[in-house]
Structure formats: structure tokens, C-alpha cells
Amino acid sequence: MAAVPAQQMQTEAHITVQDLTMAYGDFVIQRDLNFVVRRGDIFIIMGGSGCGKSTLLRHLIGLKAPAKGEVFYDDVNFWRAEPDEQERMKRKFGVLFQSGALWSSLTLAENVALPLGEYMDLSPTRIREVVSLKLALVGLAGFEEFYPSEISGGMQKRAGLARAMALDPDILFFDEPSAGLDPISSRRLDDLILELRDSLGATVVVVTHELASIFAIGNNSVFLDPESKTMIATGDPKDLVESENPTVRTFLTRGES
Amino acid sequence: MKEALNPAEVAEAAVESVTTENNTPGQRYQLSFERPTDNALLVRLAGRWRLEEKLPPVTEVQAQLESGAAVTRVQLDTTRLAAWDTGLLTFLAGLYTLCQKRGIAFDNAGLPDGVRKLIDLAFAVPPQKDTGRRGELPPVLARIGDATLKLLRGAPEMIGFIGKVTLSLGRLVRGRAQYRRSDLMLIIQDVGPQALPIVSLISFLVGLIVAYMGAVQLAQFGAQIYIADLVGIGVVREMGALMTGIIIAGRTGAAFAAQLGTMQVNEEIDAFKALGISPMDFLVLPRMLALIIMMPLLVLYADIVGVLAGMFVANTTFDISVFEYYQQTARALDLRHFAVGISKGTVYGILIAIAGCLRGMQCGRSAQAVGQATTSAVVTSIVFIVIAASLMTIMFQKLGI
Ligand SMILES: Nc1ncnc2c1ncn2[C@@H]1O[C@H](COP(=O)(O)OP(=O)(O)OP(=O)(O)O)[C@@H](O)[C@H]1O
Ligand SMILES: [Mg+2]
Numbered sequence: 001m002a003a004v005p006a007q008q009m010q011t012e013a014h015i016t017v018q019d020l021t022m023a024y025g026d027f028v029i030q031r032d033l034n035f036v037v038r039r040g041d042i043f044i045i046m047g048g049s050g051c052g053k054s055t056l057l058r059h060l061i062g063l064k065a066p067a068k069g070e071v072f073y074d075d076v077n078f079w080r081a082e083p084d085e086q087e088r089m090k091r092k093f094g095v096l097f098q099s100g101a102l103w104s105s106l107t108l109a110e111n112v113a114l115p116l117g118e119y120m121d122l123s124p125t126r127i128r129e130v131v132s133l134k135l136a137l138v139g140l141a142g143f144e145e146f147y148p149s150e151i152s153g154g155m156q157k158r159a160g161l162a163r164a165m166a167l168d169p170d171i172l173f174f175d176e177p178s179a180g181l182d183p184i185s186s187r188r189l190d191d192l193i194l195e196l197r198d199s200l201g202a203t204v205v206v207v208t209h210e211l212a213s214i215f216a217i218g219n220n221s222v223f224l225d226p227e228s229k230t231m232i233a234t235g236d237p238k239d240l241v242e243s244e245n246p247t248v249r250t251f252l253t254r255g256e257s
Numbered sequence: 258m259k260e261a262l263n264p265a266e267v268a269e270a271a272v273e274s275v276t277t278e279n280n281t282p283g284q285r286y287q288l289s290f291e292r293p294t295d296n297a298l299l300v301r302l303a304g305r306w307r308l309e310e311k312l313p314p315v316t317e318v319q320a321q322l323e324s325g326a327a328v329t330r331v332q333l334d335t336t337r338l339a340a341w342d343t344g345l346l347t348f349l350a351g352l353y354t355l356c357q358k359r360g361i362a363f364d365n366a367g368l369p370d371g372v373r374k375l376i377d378l379a380f381a382v383p384p385q386k387d388t389g390r391r392g393e394l395p396p397v398l399a400r401i402g403d404a405t406l407k408l409l410r411g412a413p414e415m416i417g418f419i420g421k422v423t424l425s426l427g428r429l430v431r432g433r434a435q436y437r438r439s440d441l442m443l444i445i446q447d448v449g450p451q452a453l454p455i456v457s458l459i460s461f462l463v464g465l466i467v468a469y470m471g472a473v474q475l476a477q478f479g480a481q482i483y484i485a486d487l488v489g490i491g492v493v494r495e496m497g498a499l500m501t502g503i504i505i506a507g508r509t510g511a512a513f514a515a516q517l518g519t520m521q522v523n524e525e526i527d528a529f530k531a532l533g534i535s536p537m538d539f540l541v542l543p544r545m546l547a548l549i550i551m552m553p554l555l556v557l558y559a560d561i562v563g564v565l566a567g568m569f570v571a572n573t574t575f576d577i578s579v580f581e582y583y584q585q586t587a588r589a590l591d592l593r594h595f596a597v598g599i600s601k602g603t604v605y606g607i608l609i610a611i612a613g614c615l616r617g618m619q620c621g622r623s624a625q626a627v628g629q630a631t632t633s634a635v636v637t638s639i640v641f642i643v644i645a646a647s648l649m650t651i652m653f654q655k656l657g658i
Binding site: 103104105120121122125126129130132133134136137139140141142143144145146147148149168188191192195198199200 | 308309312314342343346347350351369370371372374375378379380381382383384385386388390522621622623624625626
């Protein structure tokens with residue numbers, strides 16, 4: 001899997017979203033979303049605060065059924081699949097929630113170890129090694145025995161990231177991974193995301209507002225607009241800077257051009 | 258696994274090449290060693306290095322380092338590596354740490370690009386040291402000591418809390434306490450009217466039991482009419498308040514602890530403090546007031562239901578008319594008995610509010626801590642109630658009330 005170059009993988013669709021409408025009861029958040037995430041993409045979900053980015057992630061990771069429309073993983077229609085099939089697909093996802101969502105009564109090591117223990121047949125020593133490696137990758141080596149309440153907000157985010165990577169998932173979903181991180185950690189996180197894609201062949205879906213990150217790592221994106229309640233752009237963020245849509249252009253240039 | 262090998266054999270083998278293989282069909286990795294020069298060790302990794310294969314521990318390399326001439330440099334060859342994931346990375350991270358510990362150079366030139374970058378990332382931030390944390394449990398004696406100290410610290414904390422509540426009540430009296438009337442009303446509704454069904458059920462059944470058991474005995478002397486005295490005095494002075502106290506401890510005390518505990522977890526209490534609002538005034542005071550106001554009413558209600566249950570038993574099973582029963586009860590009871598029962602109930606209410614709020618405010622920052630706070634609130638309330646009940650019963654006896 002490491003042998004397949006990233007460029008080659010980026011031709012086949014990995015996630016396909018068709019005519020998706022998101023709503024809480026009668027309150028429609030976004031409608032008519034259509035986009036494709038290709039295998040090996042680093043796909044950015046952009047848009048102003050409250051436009052429905054986290055909600056879109058919840059539809060993609062199987063936490064909330066869409067009001068209308070389909071989500072395909074490869075050729076399988078996720079929301080029409082049997083529950084067993086859905087569980088099998090979910091096991092290939094790694095998710096970082098916006099609030100970190102670490103299990104508060106487990107230490108960081110136990111948080112990362114839990115998915116490994118549940119889904120893989122590994123010895124306790126091996127699990128400990130994997131846990132240390134994952135925590136080291138997010139710069140948290142030595143914090144194994146801390147509880148989530150005993151580390152900072154940014155550290156909780158990074159620990160959540162380590163947990164999301166625990167099972168070497170096919171697809172990683174990150175909700176604002178760099179919120180609360182300093183520029184250096186944020187940069188290291190971008191490097192990590194690129195490496196996860198290049199080396200382990202993962203597809204990565206990221207919600208982020210950091211322009212630097214968007215341009216550094218993103219090669220595909222969707223832009224959600226809260227006013228028209230639909231997507232107004234999709235494609236490589238570097239091309240979207242030239243978009244004729246003023247909202248998108250202003251967002252990507254911070255209104256400076 | 259290495260103990261089986263004779264060190265001399267290992268040294269000899271190392272000169273040519275030692276190979277460890279996992280030959281389960283479909284799952285194979287190869288680990289072999291070579292000595293290109295006297296003080297360099299070449300580690301050759303081939304095949305599938307994935308987590309689900311039972312990969313070798315780093316101690317295999319360590320055994321190589323320890324045999325033969327001293328090694329100053331570890332080189333890697335991964336040209337025949339077929340597939341890899343975290344399994345390979347953990348092995349290499351272990352090897353890297355081992356080399357660092359022994360002052361051996363780790364030459365990563367032979368690694369695939371991606372692996373090299375990930376290993377670099379993993380060691381970009383040096384591990385945090387001196388965190389005072391160890392994975393294993395402290396020895397038994399230390400744990401007993403810790404538990405004892407914690408228990409001893411509990412008493413001053415509780416007294417401190419009672420002090421703070423008193424100060425807060427003082428501010429209330431002077432009209433300077435900061436809390437919201439609407440909160441108080443909501444809590445009152447939750448504590449009082451919403452508890453009526455369960456209070457009715459329990460007091461009716463307790464009244465029924467007291468009446469029935471008493472009547473069977475009294476009937477032996479033809480003194481069934483004294484059921485009214487027995488139930489009246491028993492329920493009004495003691496059982497009504499006690500039962501209500503225990504119900505409210507389980508219902509409301511637990512709710513208080515869970516509410517305040519969750520607020521502690523979400524840093525909501527810190528947010529009040531940061532704003533300069535005393536959580537004592539804003540959160541504890543209305544809860545305390547609600548119980549002080551509602552407990553007497555609930556106890557009175559429980560007393561009446563209990564007496565009615567006695568009347569029901571007397572009327573249906575022992576043919577005592579409602580009017581007779583009422584007359585006898587009125588003779589047996591006077592306001593004094595109600596005052597005793599209601600004052601007991603009020604004390605229980607205060608104790609429940611203290612226990613529930615104290616445990617909630619002491620809650621740690623995890624979901625499990627909220628559970629512990631809730632359990633502890635109920636246990637503490639019930640212990641307080643039982644102790645207070647005994648003390649007050651003795652006190653009222655001595656005072657002849
Ligand atoms: N459980 C819910 N019930 C009702 N409405 C909700 C719920 N969760 C979110 N919403 C609404 O959905 C909209 C989108 O919320 P969402 O959390 O997806 O925003 P977001 O794009 O992730 O914003 P941010 O960048 O601030 O995280 C908001 O208007 C919010 O009010
Ligand atoms: Mg969000």
C-alpha cells in the first residue's frame with residue numbers, strides 16, 4: 001500500500017456525496033450537496049462558522065442519517081447498507097471530533113489503546129508500543145498516564161488525533177484539528193497529515209479555517225455557504241482563489257484582494 | 258525466546274546472518290542481521306511488516322547488539338519490504354530508542370521516504386520527563402495511607418463547605434446574595450410537586466404496614482382502636498419525616514450532585530467564578546432554600562397520607578368507622594407531634610442539600626467522577642439522616658416534647 005504513489009490513487013472516487021440535504025427537524029442547514037472525494041485526497045470542508053461543516057461530517061461518518069440524498073463509499077451506499085456492513089465500514093474511519101471527545105475517565109494511553117484492544121489481536125506489550133508511537137507522532141510522548149482533564153485544550157486535540165489514527169484507518173475525518181494549536185504544532189500537524197496520506201495511503205477529510213493549512217495540504221475542497229444554504233464551490237483550494245464567486249474569493253484571501 | 262540460544266552460537270551465527278521468519282502462510286516477515294564491518298550492524302527487513310503479523314520484539318536486535326564486537330552504528334536495509342504500517346513504525350521507534358540509549362548511531366538512510374519522515378516526526382518533540390506519573394499502582398501501604406489522608410481531609414472540607422453555606426445564607430438575609438428567582442422556582446417545582454407521586458406511594462404503603470402489623474397485635478386484647486394512636490404518633494413523629502428524607506435523598510440529593518458535578522466537568526462552575534459570581538450563592542443557595550421550603554410541606558403531606566392509610570386498614574379490616582378513627586387520632590395527636598416530625602424533616606432537607614451540593618462541587622473532571630459524586634451524595638445523605646434521626650429522637654425524649 002505504501003508502494004502506490006499518491007498521484008496514481010487520486011483518480012478513483014472514495015466518497016461520493018449525491019444531492020445531500022442536511023436538516024435538524026424542519027431546520028434545513030444545507031441542501032443539494034454534490035461532491036466527490038478521491039482516494040488519497042486531502043479534502044477540505046470550508047465555510048463560515050455555523051454553516052454546517054460539523055453536521056456534514058456527522059453524515060459522512062454515519063452518526064446522523066441525511067434528510068435526503070446519498071453517501072457512497074466506493075460503490076456502497078452507506079445509508080442503504082445493512083447495519084453489519086455499516087459497522088464494518090465505520091471501522092475503517094478515524095474521527096477527531098471538534099471538542100476532542102476523549103473519554104474522560106481513561107488516561108491518554110487507554111484512550112488510544114481502546115480501539116486497538118477492541119479490534120485487533122495484539123499483546124499488551126505491542127499495544128503499549130503502538131500507543132507510545134501514536135502519542136509521539138502528535139508530540140505527546142511522556143503524557144501516557146495523564147487524564148484528559150489534566151492536559152491543555154490543544155493537547156486534548158492532539159490526543160484525539162492520536163486516537164483517530166490508532167487503527168491506521170483508510171479515511172481520517174478531522175474537525176478543526178489545528179484549532180487551539182500554536183503555529184509550530186500546527187505546521188507539524190500539517191506535515192503529519194501529509195505523511196499519513198503519502199505513506200499510509202489514507203484519504204483525509206479536514207474541516208479547517210486555517211488558510212495556511214488549507215493551501216499547504218488541501219488538494220480538493222468544498223465550500224459551504226450559510227446564506228444560500230448550499231455549496232458554492234468545489235475543487236483545489238489553490239484554484240478557488242481565482243473563483244468568480246466573491247464569497248469564496250474573500251474567504252480565501254481574507255478579504256485582502 | 259532468545260534464552261533458548263546459546264550466546265556462543267548467536268555470536269557465531271551473527272558472522273554470517275541470522276534470520277527470524279514468520280512463515281505462517283500469507284503472513285510473512287523476515288528479519289535478518291549482517292555485520293558489514295566489525296562495528297556496524299545491518300538490520301534487513303523484508304516481507305510484510307504489518308500489525309496483524311506477529312512481529313518480533315526489538316529485543317531480537319538487542320541480542321545482536323550484545324553479541325560479538327561492540328556496535329557503533331546500526332544500518333537498515335528495506336529493499337525487499339513488501340508492505341508496512343504502524344507495525345513497522347513501532348519496531349523502528351523501539352530500535353531508535355534502543356540506539357539512543359546505548360549511544361549507537363542510527364542510520365536511517367536505508368528506510369523508505371515515508372517511514373523516515375514519520376519516525377522523524379515521532380521524535381521531533383522529546384518525550385516529557387519528570388511528570389511524576391508511572392503506569393503501575395503504588396504499593397499497598399502507600400495506597401492505604403493515601404486513602405486515610407483523603408478521608409481525614411474530608412472532614413475540614415465539609416466543615417468549610419457548611420461555613421460557606423452559612424455565609425451565603427447570611428448574604429441572602431441581607432439581600433445581597435446573587436441568584437435568580439426563576440432558578441429557585443424551577444428547583445422548588447422539581448423538589449416539591451414533582452416528588453408527590455413517589456412520596457404518596459411510599460407513605461401510604463408505610464402507613465399501611467404500620468397499621469396492619471400493629472392492629473394484629475392490638476386485636477389480641479380487643480384494643481384495635483389504638484391503631485389510631487400507633488399510626489398517628491409513629492408516622493407523624495418519626496416515619497413520615499424519615500421516609501420523605503430517604504426518598505428525597507435518592508431523588509433530589511442525587512440530582513443536585515449530578516447537576517453540579519456535570520457543571521464542574523464542563524468548567525461551568527469556573528466560568529461563574531471567573532465572572533465574580535459565587536457558585537455558592539448562585540447554585541447552592543437556591544437548592545438549599547428549595548429543600549428548606551419544600552421539606553416541611555412534603556413531610557406534612559406524607560403524615561396525612563400515612564394517617565389515611567391507617568384509617569383505610571382500620572376501616573376495611575377491623576371495622577372501625579372513619580369517624581371513630583378520626584376522633585381517636587385527634588385525641589392522640591396534638592400540634593407538638595407535628596412540630597417534632599416537621600422539624601426533623603427540615604433538618605433532613607438541610608442535610609440532603611449539603612451532602613448533594615458538597616459532593617457535586619467536589620466532583621472531579623470526568624464522567625466517572627460524576628457517577629461517584631452522585632453515589633457518594635446519596636450515601637452521605639442517608640448516613641447523615643440516620644444519625645440526625647437518632648440524635649433528635651433522643652433529644653426530644655429527654656426534653657419531654
Ligand atoms: N443538535 C442540533 N439541533 C439543532 N440544530 C443544530 C444542532 N447541532 C447544530 N445545529 C445547527 O446546525 C448548524 C450547523 O452547525 P454545525 O455544528 O454543523 O456548524 P459548523 O459549520 O461546524 O460551525 P463551526 O465552524 O462553528 O464549528 C448551526 O446553525 C446549528 O445551530
Ligand atoms: Mg463545527
